[in-house]
Amino acid sequence: MALDTPKTELNSLGFAKAPKDTRVLVAMSGGVDSSVVAAQLASEGYDVVGITLQLYDHGAALAKKGACCAGRDIHDARRVAEEMGFPHYVLDYENKFRESVIDEFADSYLAGATPVPCIRCNERVKFRDLLETAKDLDADCMATGHYIQRFMGSEKAELHKAADGDRDQSYFLFSTKQEQLDYLRFPLGHLRSKAETRELARKFGLPVADKPDSQDICFVPNGSYASVIEKLRPGAADPGQIVHLDGEVLGEHKGVIHYTVGQRRGLGIGGREPLYVVKLDVDKKHVIVGPKEALATRKVPVREINWLGDEPFESREEWHVSVRVRSTRAPKEAIVRPLSATEAEVELLSPEEGVAPGQACVFYETEGTRIWGGGWIWRGY
Structure with a gap:
């Protein structure tokens, strides 16, 4: 009679092997969030490899405070890796970043849109190019310091809002593809406050424990979009x-x-x-x-839709969801009517003000925390 094979327990990253046999690439910006992720995983015995991306001119970056991936941040990420005893590498992604993010940002702005370059950076650089680098290094997964949660559902990996609503970054991660989600891990998503993250940083003795959060888009000094556009597109x-x-x-x-x-x-x-x-x-x-009332909008055309639902997007005539049309707004109930696999008309049950082309429209479960995906608002009213 055959004996039952003993079940192997999953480690904290969901793999049926010991942490020391699990390689994880950690995307390290040099800030406290990604530093804590790397330190936590290293302390648990994982085979951690830290990677920091140089996304724009190193000299200019050193002169700019409050931006991610600047020269100071590269130095801080390296110090954390040295403290925790894992390898750390800096990759020059300047050309990729300009081609994939900055050029489109400039062109979109010139076309009258209000782009969100952080979403494109996650989509086209961190979760595409860097993720492929992780696979080239034989990493089992890639971990980041984003505040969002990944759960294994009955069908597949699911994307859910962070436990801390004030820190939730789901608006900036809606375009994460299913195959990327299968590979990604977000160890901070369950934390209830940034104070918990900083307390972990102090526990591990990290030099960035009290480092301020970055506020601006990394390549936009002092929040002045126009000055960046004028530099990139003279005469604009x-x-x-x-x-x-x-x-x-x-x-x-x-x-x-x-x-x-x-x-x-x-x-x-x-x-x-x-x-x-x-x-x-x-x-x-x-x-x-x-007047202010002229800003009110009910119908929002959306394209480039990324759908993370269990059923195909076009399998229904309409989806009843909640949507967020600005990163600073709470989700509101809406009806999404598919026009194709990647386009839809969104009807807001109560009008929103300031809906702008170039912003994202993110779909959420009406009762719950799951993110169904989203798309890009492409025409104003």
């Missing part, structure tokens, strides 16, 4: 007219790139009721303004 800031929805010309502007949909301050057209930017007409070089 052509002047034009500020026009009311009723057609009245209210003034002049110094370039459409200085404005975003929903903006109120800095218009320079005082003396009337409060006005907001409701649309950017790049071809006519018009900044179109109107």
Whole structure:
């Protein structure tokens, strides 16, 4: 009679082998989050390999405070690896980053959109190119310091919101493909606060325990998008007219790139009721303004959809979900009607203000924490 084969327990990363036999590549930005991930896994005995990406000019990076992947951050990541005793490498991804993220950011902005380059960086650099590097190094998985959760469902790996709603980064990770999700791990997603992360950093004696969080987009100094666009695309800031929805010309502007949909301050057209930017007409070089109610939108066209549901996206005429149209907004109930495998019309059950092309529209489970995917808003109203 055959004996039952004893079941091998899974380690904390979900593999049926000892941590020392499990190689994990940790994407290290030099900040406290990814440093804690690397230190935690190293302390558990995993075969950790730390990788930091140099994404833009090293000299310029050293002069910029508060940005990820800068020269100081590379130094900090290396120090953490030395403290914890695992190998660390710096990869020059400057050309890939420019081609995959920065150039599109500039072109989208010039087209009147409000792009989110951090999403493209995760999608095209960290979770594509770096993930392939991890596989080339025979890593069993890749871990990051993102605040999001990955659970094994009955069908496949699922993406869920972080336990800490204030730190949840699901908006920036909606485009993660299923095959990437199968390979990725997010060890911080279950933590309830950033204070817990910093306490772990102190526990491991990490030099970055009290390092401030980065605030700006890494290649945008002081949050000035327009200055970056002018540098990347000389002559982009052509002047034009500020026009009311009723057609009245209210003034002049110094370039459409200085404005975003929903903006109120800095218009320079005082003396009337409060006005907001409701649309950017790049071809006519018009900044179109109107009252706050003109920003309200119910119908949102979405394309480049990444679907993480268990059933095919087109298997239903409509999906009842919650959606987030800005990273700073809470999800609101909506109906998503597929037009193809990658396009849909989203109907918001209550109108949203400031819906802008170039932003993401992320789909969530209405009752629960699961992320169904999402797409890109591609046309304004």
